[in-house]
Amino acid sequence: MSGTVSTTEGPTGGTAEAGSGRNTAASTPMGRMRSLARAELTLLGRSKGMLFAALFVPLVLPLSLYSAAGEMNLDEVGLSIGAMILPGAIGFSLLFAVYSALVGVFVTRREELVLKRLRTGELRDAEILCGASLPSVATGLVQSLVLAVGCALLLDVAAPQAVHLSVLGLLLGLVLCAALAAVTSGFTRTTESAQVTAMPVVMVSMLGSGMAVPLEVLPDRLASFCELLPLTPAVTLLRGGFTGNLSVSETLFAVVTGVAWVLLAVFAVRRWFRWEPRR
Amino acid sequence: MRTNEHEQVIEVTDLRRVYTGGFEAVRGVSFSARRGEVFALLGTNGAGKTSTVELLEGLAAPTGGQVRIFGHDPYTDRAAVRPRTGVMLQEGGFPSDLTVMETTRMWAGSVSGARPPQEVLPLVGLADKGDVRVKQLSGGERRRLDLALALLGDPEVLFLDEPTTGLDAEGRRDTWRLVRALRDNGTTVLLTTHYLEEAEALADRLAIMHKGRIATTGTPAEVTAAQPSRITFELPQGYFPGDLPPLDELGVTGHEWDGRTIKLHTRELQRAATRLLVWAERTGMELKGLDVRSASLEEAFLGIAREASAHETLEQGESTTTGKEYAA
Numbered sequence: 001m002s003g004t005v006s007t008t009e010g011p012t013g014g015t016a017e018a019g020s021g022r023n024t025a026a027s028t029p030m031g032r033m034r035s036l037a038r039a040e041l042t043l044l045g046r047s048k049g050m051l052f053a054a055l056f057v058p059l060v061l062p063l064s065l066y067s068a069a070g071e072m073n074l075d076e077v078g079l080s081i082g083a084m085i086l087p088g089a090i091g092f093s094l095l096f097a098v099y100s101a102l103v104g105v106f107v108t109r110r111e112e113l114v115l116k117r118l119r120t121g122e123l124r125d126a127e128i129l130c131g132a133s134l135p136s137v138a139t140g141l142v143q144s145l146v147l148a149v150g151c152a153l154l155l156d157v158a159a160p161q162a163v164h165l166s167v168l169g170l171l172l173g174l175v176l177c178a179a180l181a182a183v184t185s186g187f188t189r190t191t192e193s194a195q196v197t198a199m200p201v202v203m204v205s206m207l208g209s210g211m212a213v214p215l216e217v218l219p220d221r222l223a224s225f226c227e228l229l230p231l232t233p234a235v236t237l238l239r240g241g242f243t244g245n246l247s248v249s250e251t252l253f254a255v256v257t258g259v260a261w262v263l264l265a266v267f268a269v270r271r272w273f274r275w276e277p278r279r
Numbered sequence: 280m281r282t283n284e285h286e287q288v289i290e291v292t293d294l295r296r297v298y299t300g301g302f303e304a305v306r307g308v309s310f311s312a313r314r315g316e317v318f319a320l321l322g323t324n325g326a327g328k329t330s331t332v333e334l335l336e337g338l339a340a341p342t343g344g345q346v347r348i349f350g351h352d353p354y355t356d357r358a359a360v361r362p363r364t365g366v367m368l369q370e371g372g373f374p375s376d377l378t379v380m381e382t383t384r385m386w387a388g389s390v391s392g393a394r395p396p397q398e399v400l401p402l403v404g405l406a407d408k409g410d411v412r413v414k415q416l417s418g419g420e421r422r423r424l425d426l427a428l429a430l431l432g433d434p435e436v437l438f439l440d441e442p443t444t445g446l447d448a449e450g451r452r453d454t455w456r457l458v459r460a461l462r463d464n465g466t467t468v469l470l471t472t473h474y475l476e477e478a479e480a481l482a483d484r485l486a487i488m489h490k491g492r493i494a495t496t497g498t499p500a501e502v503t504a505a506q507p508s509r510i511t512f513e514l515p516q517g518y519f520p521g522d523l524p525p526l527d528e529l530g531v532t533g534h535e536w537d538g539r540t541i542k543l544h545t546r547e548l549q550r551a552a553t554r555l556l557v558w559a560e561r562t563g564m565e566l567k568g569l570d571v572r573s574a575s576l577e578e579a580f581l582g583i584a585r586e587a588s589a590h591e592t593l594e595q596g597e598s599t600t601t602g603k604e605y606a607a
Binding site for chain 1: 338362366373375381387388389393
């Protein structure tokens with residue numbers, strides 16, 4: 001805070017402000033998003049339900065993958081158990097800690113009229129969405145790192161063969177999940193129904209995007225359809241980063257599909273995102 | 280910069296707003312407000328006040344007409360306008376699990392030249408509520424928190440949508456004092472309210488809205504002066520308005536009679552009342568329930584609502600069965 005500020009007086013007092021003492025430091029996009037993100041982080045910490053869903057579920061769910069993985073013929077398709085579980089676990093983190101959590105955040109803030117109130121200020125629409133997304137996106141990021149380290153220690157996963165692909169997959173997944181959450185919130189009337197409206201993306205992604213079942217073990221025609229699902233590119237790139245056996249054309253296809261989904265989601269947000277409750 | 284005292288900071292021209300679904304909430308509204316002026320929008324519920332103010336705040340694009348704040352379009356030229364305006368919505372939106380201080384800090388981080396929270400909260404009497412969660416605040420305290428946030432950036436234009444709804448009498452007076460102090464420092468305040476005494480107490484100029492249009496506008500004195508004063512009393516049984524002295528000689532411009540009570544409208548209250556009383560004295564008639572009343576903003580407000588609905592009744596082609604007549 002720079003500059004002098006006018007004196008404080010009680011509600012019965014006179015000067016509510018003095019023109020000469022005006023602090024003229026302009027707010028910046030980063031500063032505005034930071035203060036919003038900080039408030040959202042505080043709120044995340046205070047919501048036990050959200051904390052459980054965002055922290056606990058994605059870290060525990062992969063354990064169920066471990067038993068399932070034992071029953072698959074992973075060797076035939078050239079996947080180690082770690083290369084099977086880790087990308088799936090990170091996918092769960094994206095779905096629960098980022099996507100589902102953010103659907104709830106956007107709907108709740110809209111119904112509390114917080115979004116409308118924020119829009120009366122200097123925050124741009126995109127800044128509001130990004131600022132509010134940051135804590136959940138950061139949670140997803142940290143969980144992914146924890147999962148990667150955990151898998152490396154417990155499952156003896158070899159070091160990633162192409163780290164840049166894993167990083168790219170993770171970033172694509174984080175951005176897409178935040179954008180999809182904003183789209184989903186536009187079709188969600190209440191905070192309670194957010195659990196239901198988030199289900200389709202969660203279920204389809206778990207089953208079809210290579211999280212619970214690697215696409216490699218699916219029939220070819222089904223697999224090539226599943227490659228087009230929103231989160232498949234992220235998981236494919238993550239997995240490819242660890243195995244290092246993703247061809248250039250496979251990589252390109254995943255990147256193009258992933259970016260296309262991000263663009264589509266951003267378009268949908270601009271078109272269908274609701275800033276106020278329905279009347 | 281607060282250089283030009285007479286600069287029009289709010290200019291609204293032929294504003295229209297149609298909601299999806301076709302409801303026309305604002306139907307051609309024009310007004311302006313100068314620097315350091317308190318302008319009040321009055322109206323019944325559903326008159327279009329909030330719909331209008333939201334367009335001024337830049338929350339939505341108008342269907343027709345234009346809004347200029349400091350000469351800028353508040354919707355398309357957000358960056359030029361927002362740092363200089365403060366907004367208090369009709370219903371505040373704050374995360375219920377944040378404390379007052381956390382909420383204020385969050386908001387301060389998004390405001391250019393924000394004053395420290397510790398300085399603004401005492402202005403609205405929330406100095407000792409910093410650690411209280413928003414959900415534990417009373418409705419009035421929430422309104423005052425909203426006002427504090429609107430003041431954080433020392434706005435040149437302040438939009439207050441029903442700022443005192445839910446406040447007790449003392450809180451209302453405090454808010455009034457604050458608004459006056461702001462105005463004296465050159466802040467332009469656009470206020471909506473359905474409390475007539477609030478408009479009378481605060482507004483330099485006002486507009487009364489009805490069904491999406493401005494029915495009348497001016498200073499409170501001008502709006503009031505445009506309305507007739509009135510004299511009401513009961514006519515004894517067996518007497519009719521025709522038994523009174525000729526109404527135009529009394530200075531009466533119109534009357535309403537329901538078979539018992541008669542209401543006379545006049546713009547020359549003293550003359551009309553004197554002549555009526557002299558006549559009553561001479562004829563020995565007792566004027567029961569005599570009520571002599573200058574025009575007030577409330578009269579103006581009710582008069583507009585009445586005229587407008589009477590007008591509509593006529594438009595709809597229904598016959599009036601109330602027995603009221605308008606001689607003027």
